[in-house]
Amino acid sequence: MLSRADRVMVDASALESAQSAAHLPVIWSLLGRHVAFHRRLVDLTNSVKAALLLSQSIYWTRHGRDIAQSGGWFHKTTEQWNWETGLSLREQSGAREALKGLALLEECRLGIPARVHFRLQLESLRGFLSDRWGGGGESADWSDRVMLAEMLGPSIAYHRVLAEVGGGVHAGLMLSRALYRTRLQIARDRDAWVCNATARWSAEVGLTRREQENARRDLVLAGVWEEALRGMPPSLIARIRLDALLTLLTQGAMPAVNATDGTVGPVCDEATDSFVQKGETSLWQPHMLVSTKAPSQFRQNRHPSIYTKSTSESVQPQHRACVVREASAPDPAASASEAAPGGGGDLIFPDRMLPQERAAARMLLQPCADQAQALLDELAGRLQAEGVRGSPVAYLRGLIARAQEGTFIPELGLAVAAERLNRQLAKKQRVAREAEEREQVAVRATPAYQARIRAQRERLSQLRDDMKQHLAASRPR
Numbered sequence: 001m002l003s004r005a006d007r008v009m010v011d012a013s014a015l016e017s018a019q020s021a022a023h024l025p026v027i028w029s030l031l032g033r034h035v036a037f038h039r040r041l042v043d044l045t046n047s048v049k050a051a052l053l054l055s056q057s058i059y060w061t062r063h064g065r066d067i068a069q070s071g072g073w074f075h076k077t078t079e080q081w082n083w084e085t086g087l088s089l090r091e092q093s094g095a096r097e098a099l100k101g102l103a104l105l106e107e108c109r110l111g112i113p114a115r116v117h118f119r120l121q122l123e124s125l126r127g128f129l130s131d132r133w134g135g136g137g138e139s140a141d142w143s144d145r146v147m148l149a150e151m152l153g154p155s156i157a158y159h160r161v162l163a164e165v166g167g168g169v170h171a172g173l174m175l176s177r178a179l180y181r182t183r184l185q186i187a188r189d190r191d192a193w194v195c196n197a198t199a200r201w202s203a204e205v206g207l208t209r210r211e212q213e214n215a216r217r218d219l220v221l222a223g224v225w226e227e228a229l230r231g232m233p234p235s236l237i238a239r240i241r242l243d244a245l246l247t248l249l250t251q252g253a254m255p256a257v258n259a260t261d262g263t264v265g266p267v268c269d270e271a272t273d274s275f276v277q278k279g280e281t282s283l284w285q286p287h288m289l290v291s292t293k294a295p296s297q298f299r300q301n302r303h304p305s306i307y308t309k310s311t312s313e314s315v316q317p318q319h320r321a322c323v324v325r326e327a328s329a330p331d332p333a334a335s336a337s338e339a340a341p342g343g344g345g346d347l348i349f350p351d352r353m354l355p356q357e358r359a360a361a362r363m364l365l366q367p368c369a370d371q372a373q374a375l376l377d378e379l380a381g382r383l384q385a386e387g388v389r390g391s392p393v394a395y396l397r398g399l400i401a402r403a404q405e406g407t408f409i410p411e412l413g414l415a416v417a418a419e420r421l422n423r424q425l426a427k428k429q430r431v432a433r434e435a436e437e438r439e440q441v442a443v444r445a446t447p448a449y450q451a452r453i454r455a456q457r458e459r460l461s462q463l464r465d466d467m468k469q470h471l472a473a474s475r476p477r
Contacts, residue, residue, distance in 0.1 A: 021186050023242040025356035026363070027179070030249040031162070032394040035085060036155040037173065042206030044128055049091050049169055050098040051206065052158065056085055057105065061120050062142055073110065073117040086163030086172055102128070126151065156205060165222055165248050170215040173205050175224070178240055196227060196238035224248065250363035347372055348420060350380035353392050360393050368403050374410050374417070375399045381412025
């Protein structure tokens with residue numbers, strides 16, 4: 001028999017697990033597309049940021065438009081690299097220099113006006129990977145997914161938006177991996193705490209001890225990370241505060257644009273104290289069980305021997321990337337409000353949106369409630385026209401940003417709203433006819449109506465009899 005205190009702890013743990021399972025599907029809908037980050041490239045470049053830039057360069061080399069006609073060259077601006085990876089101008093420069101030093105990346109100014117283009121040295125990359133891990137043979141076919149998976153190894157799903165939450169690429173990568181492990185824990189009916197050992201994080205994401213401590217500190221300051229000691233001997237575990245993360249993702253609590261280099265939010269080399277947070281009045285106080293002193297003469301722990309298997313596919317997917325292959329947590333959006341057509345409540349959602357996407361959209365639309373339905377109508381029109389290639393939530397986020405800037409002008413949404421109005425009018429007319437028919441049926445069933453009908457029938461019968469008698473009397477004899 002459990003004591004009362006134990007029962008309270010069990011109930012609290014069950015409630016916490018249910019809340020975590022409810023938050024996760026909505027969070028995944030808000031994350032949008034991910035970057036396929038290849039952990040093996042960290043050992044090759046000795047830099048997480050260079051490996052991230054190299055991973056994205058491999059993706060564009062394989063999937064870029066007209067990449068074959070251009071001889072492997074592709075164009076990317078500093079803002080585009082930042083939008084895709086979260087790397088600041090200074091971090092991009094360092095990563096590019098590291099890749100050029102390894103003879104893996106070429107740069108050239110092409111076109112009029114001249115713009116910087118990039119090209120991967122695929123043979124050099126294949127040679128480095130083959131020397132260390134084998135595979136690929138003497139020549140590599142980069143369109144062969146099997147060969148690519150053999151050379152690059154498994155990849156980690158890195159969500160760029162989480163770099164904004166954590167204030168840097170390292171924190172975003174760590175949070176992305178922790179979210180995946182949290183999802184697996186909850187899917188297996190376990191609590192949301194995950195192992196926080198330094199060696200394991202280094203094996204999975206390639207961060208050194210110092211980089212991990214800085215990332216964990218930034219996540220704690222953002223209010224989305226907490227740690228504790230558990231077991232005998234005690235081991236360090238960590239947990240994502242999913243409620244705080246959901247608040248940051250839905251209420252627009254993202255860092256402002258950096259005026260110096262055009263990056264979004266603080267970068268890893270800058271202080272994150274200016275990170276704008278929501279819910280600062282929470283009673284929860286951040287804490288991190290790690291020494292504030294930097295490790296003395298700690299060498300990097302980046303060796304392929306500690307590399308373990310990871311998540312996601314070997315390449316970045318082209319389709320909606322919010323779905324993870326493993327079993328997911330129960331969907332919280334299957335509530336009574338979602339049972340109504342269109343998503344429940346006063347808003348009408350596009351039919352093609354999933355329940356968790358509708359829940360995420362409802363939270364995103366809270367700051368612009370007066371334009372919420374117009375934004376959803378525009379999204380529905382774009383979905384019908386097959387104009388949304390990624391996640392509907394990500395497209396809706398862009399529409400919301402335009403609405404907040406005052407530049408949103410409905411186009412396809414006008415036809416959607418008119419069609420819905422016509423359906424509503426037709427429905428009202430149909431309901432009115434049905435109500436009238438039911439009223440007539442009810443009136444006909446009353447005794448007074450039946451008596452009146454009988455009286456009319458008797459009167460008609462009497463008139464018919466009188467007419468027969470009159471006709472019979474008027475005939476000649």
